[in-house]
Amino acid sequence: MDKAEAIAQLDADGYVVLKGAMTPEQANALRDRSAQLAAAERKAGGEHVYLEGKSQRVWNLVNKGQIYEEMIQLPRVIELHQHLLGDDCVLSSFTVNLIGPGSEAGRLHFDYPLGAFPKPLPTEAFCANTVYVLDDFTPENGATRIVPGSYKRGHGPDPEQEYDDEIQLDAQKGDIVVFHGASWHGSGENRSDRERMILLGFFCRAFMRPQQDQFKLARPEVVARATPTLKRLLGFAAQSGMRT
Numbered sequence: 001m002d003k004a005e006a007i008a009q010l011d012a013d014g015y016v017v018l019k020g021a022m023t024p025e026q027a028n029a030l031r032d033r034s035a036q037l038a039a040a041e042r043k044a045g046g047e048h049v050y051l052e053g054k055s056q057r058v059w060n061l062v063n064k065g066q067i068y069e070e071m072i073q074l075p076r077v078i079e080l081h082q083h084l085l086g087d088d089c090v091l092s093s094f095t096v097n098l099i100g101p102g103s104e105a106g107r108l109h110f111d112y113p114l115g116a117f118p119k120p121l122p123t124e125a126f127c128a129n130t131v132y133v134l135d136d137f138t139p140e141n142g143a144t145r146i147v148p149g150s151y152k153r154g155h156g157p158d159p160e161q162e163y164d165d166e167i168q169l170d171a172q173k174g175d176i177v178v179f180h181g182a183s184w185h186g187s188g189e190n191r192s193d194r195e196r197m198i199l200l201g202f203f204c205r206a207f208m209r210p211q212q213d214q215f216k217l218a219r220p221e222v223v224a225r226a227t228p229t230l231k232r233l234l235g236f237a238a239q240s241g242m243r244t
């Protein structure tokens with residue numbers, strides 16, 4: 001799928017699946033490193049678990065391995081976020097999201113900080129997400145659910161309601177999904193006996209406060225070797241005047 005086709009689908013449905021956007025080597029390296037990090041954080045304590053302790057997030061991936069620095073700035077990912085959020089868009093957070101066996105479905109929602117916005121929301125995006133698929137999605141293993149076109153409704157989902165037009169993403173290990181941050185989405189119930197892993201590369205407009213302060217958190221060695229694109233994503237071009 002070329003860039004124009006991807007944008008057309010993104011604008012129509014609020015999401016697009018980029019088939020085979022990672023090489024098998026990249027997907028394997030991301031999965032291995034992310035599994036290592038999740039296990040190490042559990043062992044060390046202080047890990048972030050949720051959904052009754054059956055699911056886990058690992059935060060701040062930019063600092064946790066060079067492979068993440070490379071993968072967050074894939075041109076095919078960045079060009080779609082720039083389409084949605086402007087050429088100067090920044091990284092808001094980059095996390096592992098591991099849905100363990102027996103996890104219930106996550107709540108259907110739209111992304112931070114849209115809950116705090118006046119409604120109705122405009123259809124223009126203020127934030128947008130990227131799903132790096134590291135395990136084949138199946139209907140049983142917690143594949144991400146999404147309501148196509150929901151970003152045009154101007155408000156979030158009602159958590160008490162079921163939506164007939166909700167679907168589960170059909171994607172395989174190595175695919176990347178980009179979606180408009182106002183698209184209603186959530187993780188599926190994991191009825192399988194294996195965990196389901198994705199990465200979430202979350203972006204926002206340059207004038208907004210990111211979910212994690214990438215500018216302050218980035219380690220000096222990450223900044224020292226950062227490409228101009230990564231530096232911009234970390235917020236180096238988006239700081240307000242610092243003259244005293």
Ligand SMILES: O=C(O)CCC(=O)C(=O)O
Nearest residue numbers: 097143144185186187188
């Ligand atoms: O893991 C998923 O499938 C979706 C996760 C999600 O929506 C979130 O963490 O905000």
